[in-house]
Amino acid sequence: MKLFVSTFNVALLVALAYNYVRVYRDLPNPFTMSLVVFTFALLLYALTSNPLAAVVFGFRPAVSIGPFTFLPDLFAAVAVVVLLYQSYR
Template sequence: MTRDLTPLTKTAAVAAVAALCGLVAGVALPVVPMPPPIDHHAFLETFVRVQFAVSTFNLVLLAALVVAYVGIYRDLPNKYTLSLLLTSVALFLYALSSNPLAPMAFGFPPITGLGPFTFLPNFFVGVAVVVLFYQSQT
């Protein structure tokens, strides 16, 4: 006895399981031993510079991709091109929020990793993955 689920139901079920796994992982985090903090200023400065370079590279490419998908969606407005557009927007927001300058723009310290920029980049990737998963089901 098998039951065919709608694509939206499948996507919601997978997203719910993923959210539950994320919640369990977040609750279990204090059990995981944390490495001692690195106290090397030059190392952190290099890491921030590399992160800035990579996230800026991704940001520029994703901005071009969003513009391209907007053009495609104008010419061919269907759910597939809309999904591609939404995915590229979510990934663009990921690149924007993962840039080291983003926390500073909103008044958070850039290196500590505290504040909403700790989880925002991964949230946007999650949105993109949900859209892609939903699209794969239709």
Template sequence: MRRDPTATPLRTTVTLVVVASVVALAVTLTASIPTHGPASRTLPAQIRVLIRAEVFFTTLNLVLLLALAGIYVRLYRDLPNKYTVSLVTLSLALLLYALTSNPLVHALLGFRPRPNVGAFVFVPDLFVGLAIVVLLYQSQT
């Protein structure tokens, strides 16, 4: 596989993050936010913002992890060994984490959002996202 000589690891990583951010923002702004309790109950504006933030970060992580898993699968095809199998397994496990922690997936499966929505509900997803960006950058070098 030939690489573009102008594509640096930083440029590629930034491009992936920008594209994933646009996709996550589009999903966040177009998706209807699931409600707590009865379907007729309205959520306070602050809670809706927190749920939208969680949707954004979990969707961002999901898109970034799809790219990372693709990179690791390609690496495994070129270099099949225990280490690359571990990288593919790690990215798939994180992908499942991002998928199952997204409130939109909960709503699609018929579950109501958990009632313990607070200011720190999306912070773990933010840190996972930072770790994914580091892995993406390292996989480009």
């Protein structure tokens, strides 16, 4: 489940980052730049929390213990969906 939610977050954050960079090009100001930086920080979080990242870099995947391993990613996904929805309105 964590793999699915983390990968979903990465896909959403790539779309959100693309959208914010496009907005920043049209309207360069500190607020839109902070949205770009915030999105890239979340993207790095999603990439590094993805279980595939450990495997790709040669580490053993961590042993997961129940739903608490993917709940933070699920809450981050909800936040990103809201940001993405608001950015297209």
